[in-house]
Amino acid sequence: MTMTPDTLTDRLERGDVMAAQCPSRALLRHVTSQWGVLVLTVLRRGTLRYSEIRHRIGGISEKMLAQTLRTLESDGFVSRTVHPVVPPHVDYRLTAAGQEVAGRIADLVDWIEGNLGLLLSSDTASLEG
Amino acid sequence: MTMTPDTLTDRLERGDVMAAQCPSRALLRHVTSQWGVLVLTVLRRGTLRYSEIRHRIGGISEKMLAQTLRTLESDGFVSRTVHPVVPPHVDYRLTAAGQEVAGRIADLVDWIEGNLGLLLSSDTASLEG
DNA sequence: CAGTATCCTAACTGATACTG
DNA sequence: CAGTATCAGTTAGGATACTG
Numbered sequence: 165m166t167m168t169p170d171t172l173t174d175r176l177e178r179g180d181v182m183a184a185q186c187p188s189r190a191l192l193r194h195v196t197s198q199w200g201v202l203v204l205t206v207l208r209r210g211t212l213r214y215s216e217i218r219h220r221i222g223g224i225s226e227k228m229l230a231q232t233l234r235t236l237e238s239d240g241f242v243s244r245t246v247h248p249v250v251p252p253h254v255d256y257r258l259t260a261a262g263q264e265v266a267g268r269i270a271d272l273v274d275w276i277e278g279n280l281g282l283l284l285s286s287d288t289a290s291l292e293g
Numbered sequence: 294m295t296m297t298p299d300t301l302t303d304r305l306e307r308g309d310v311m312a313a314q315c316p317s318r319a320l321l322r323h324v325t326s327q328w329g330v331l332v333l334t335v336l337r338r339g340t341l342r343y344s345e346i347r348h349r350i351g352g353i354s355e356k357m358l359a360q361t362l363r364t365l366e367s368d369g370f371v372s373r374t375v376h377p378v379v380p381p382h383v384d385y386r387l388t389a390a391g392q393e394v395a396g397r398i399a400d401l402v403d404w405i406e407g408n409l410g411l412l413l414s415s416d417t418a419s420l421e422g
Numbered sequence: 423c424a425g426t427a428t429c430c431t432a433a434c435t436g437a438t439a440c441t442g
Numbered sequence: 443c444a445g446t447a448t449c450a451g452t453t454a455g456g457a458t459a460c461t462g
Contacts, residue, residue, distance in 0.1 A: 179409035181402055182331065184352030188409050192402060196325035198434095202311065214444055223313030225436050230445060240415040251443040252442085261412060268401040273310055273321060275393055280317050283390060286369035327454090343424055354456050359425060380423040381462080 194239055195265050199224055199232040204258070204266040205273055207242065211257040241265060323368055324394050328353055328361040333387070333395040334402055336371065340386040370394060 181188045194200055202221045206212065212220075218229050233256060236242040241262035247253040258266055276283070310317045323329055331350045335341065341349075347358050362385060365371040370391035376382040387395055405412070 179406040181406055182335070182349055182351055187413060188402075188406050191405050191409070191412060192330060193327055195401070195405070196327075196330055198322055198325075201321060201325055206311070220311055222311055226445070227437090227447095228435065231434095240412055246444095250442090252445080254444060261408065261415075264404055264408070265401060268397070268404055271400065272324070272394065272397040273317075275397055276320050276324070277310055277317050279390065279393070280320075283320060283369055284316060286390075355425070356457090357455065360454095375424095379462090381425080383424060 191239055194235050195241065195269065197232065197235075199228050200236060201269055201273065203229070203232050203236060204241065204262065204269050207256060207258050207262070208266050208270055211255045214254055214256070217256065236262070320368055323364050324370065324398065326361065326364075328357050329365060330398055330402070332358070332361050332365060333370065333391065333398050336385060336387050336391070337395045337399055340384045343383055343385070346385065365391070 179188045180186055181192055183189075195204060199221070202224070203217060206217055206220045214229070214233075217233075218224060218226065221229070233242060233244070237244050240259055242256055243259050243262075245255040245257075247255070309315055310321055312318075324333060328350070331353070332346060335346055335349045343358070343362075346362075347353060347355065350358070353361075362371060362373070366373050369388055371385055372388050372391075374384040374386075376384070
């Protein structure tokens with residue numbers, strides 16, 4: 165097995181997330197952000213309005229939901245549709261790329277939820293937030 | 294299809310990550326933290342020493358690596374082995390639970406790395422960090 | 423080598439109040 | 443309804459120096 169003699173440029177072009185300046189780092193940070201994970205997860209079920217998302221994610225503030233949605237939208241994971249009615253009606257849904265990442269996030273979330281008991285019973289498990 | 298008439302207690306016991314106080318939230322935050330993701334990813338290849346991890350993850354500081362390793366260890370995702378020699382030699386490796394979550398994280402990371410071009414070419418993609 | 427201790431800044435976060 | 447604006451507190455994060 166031969167090792168690739170990796171230059172920094174090689175790594176950036178390849179999209180190597182281990183290179184500090186690689187754009188994939190930023191994308192990864194956005195989708196794995198505290199609220200990004202949960203927003204992507206709830207949107208898997210379909211199109212939702214701002215208030216519906218907020219209601220489904222316990223503890224998220226208006227500010228962070230708005231900010232997270234804007235980031236995910238600008239990254240191309242979420243699309244935003246404004247219905248020009250009064251009172252306002254805005255829908256959010258996953259793009260094709262969003263469905264891909266959200267599916268993978270959901271696999272992770274599901275495993276953790278499903279193995280919570282196992283994890284918490286471990287003698288080394290912490291309670292800290 | 295009938296809806297589950299969800300109490301908060303139900304959701305916590307089920308390990309529902311959408312409930313703000315659920316312990317799965319904290320675990321999820323730890324493994325999806327900026328450095329947690331990368332540490333879990335590099336450890337998939339096998340046992341590594343502190344300095345090896347630090348070298349492989351571009352841009353991580355000593356402080357954040359130490360902190361991230363301690364958190365992942367206390368959550369039961371990483372195990373730490375001290376070899377009582379001088380100079381010190383400490384090994385880190387994934388536990389069984391760690392391998393499960395790291396595998397799922399890797400699926401996400403791989404997809405993003407592999408589709409970077411697609412994501413960046415999107416007209417809505419941002420450059421921000 | 424593998425960290426810890428200290429200091430400092432910037433970013434994240436939430437509460438509240440307000441707007442179209 | 444769907445946000446934005448503002449403010450204040452907390453935490454994340456990095457640089458440097460130091461220890462066993």
